[in-house]
Amino acid sequence: MIYEDYYIFTPGPVKMSEEIMEVGGKQTPYFRNCEFSDVTYACEKGLIEMVNAPEGSRVIFLTASGTAGMESVVMNLLNKDDNALVVNGGGFGGRFVKICDVHDVPHHDFKVQNTNLWDIETLAPKEQFSSLIVNAHETSVGHLYSLDAMGAYAKKNDLFFIVDAISMLVTDPIDMTAQNIDVVIASSQKGLALPPGLTMVVLAPRALEKVQDVKSLYFNFKDYLSNGERGQTPYTPAVTIMLQLEARLAQIARRGGVEQSIKSAKAIAEYFRESIKDLPLKTYTEYMPNAMTTLIPTDGKSAMDIVNDLEKNYKVMVCPNGGAERDIIFRVSHMGDMTRAYTDVLVNALYDYYNIERK
């Protein structure tokens, strides 16, 4: 089935702008030349600015989905002499725990609930850790952690701080310098609103010093860093998505910078949450990102039934959860090229579904 004419509110892929889609519709150019190196440099510079990375930071571009970013960071920057504190508040936190397992990196599976970790100082086990790993927005449940609090904790305890920012970049604030973050993992298909296939790792100078030799040909950061000096990657990059990234970064700048994009996302998220107040739905967590709203039906309806009905009868795609949560919650993304008018399509569909008049 082709979903081209569906309204899309899923947390990846997200709604792309016409301008970005046009770039994707063109012939992929040859890339081992200076022209393409300039594209890489522009992408690197734009990303470094976006997350306010410290002077001397570098970016690695991987042709892969976001999980490859998560795994390659653990492979290249941690080892058996580490002890990582891994925040686990859902599916993506659990994935980092598995990655540490697979690569024999000693770690503590730090299960958290009902907190954005403003109180990490008191909650964290009283052990000696070497690093702190978090998915800033735990996308499986739409829960945002406090990077300010975690960054302060990392600094105080001299922890190497790794942040997966995949689903909060461009919609929610992040500042590598102010929040003492050493590594940021980004990916194309969430807040950046590009097609899936490109993953980026921003390495601050402290991380660059720590890059080690690894038993992997493809995920060897040293290769990416040396090739990156001339604006290239060791293997074929996602050429078209990089061209789209360059255009997207220029678009964000033209629209008033990332601060302005964050403000717009916040306005859309607040508008959506306000608009559905008269429906039998409540929000899942008090620590919501601008990127997404997770909802719980309060009238006993199955969340999965709502998701299916919206798709079938209104051509609106929201996101179900798996496993035990499939009937309890569903997720609505505000990432990408969202407007009030577009959001209204979902809001009106929900009112119609419940047969309640929208005031």
Ligand SMILES: *Cc1c(COP(=O)(O)O)cnc(C)c1O
């Ligand atoms: C989507 C996402 C990823 C990456 O998932 P892939 O399917 O590998 O692209 C990683 N972390 C978070 C927090 C995500 O939301």
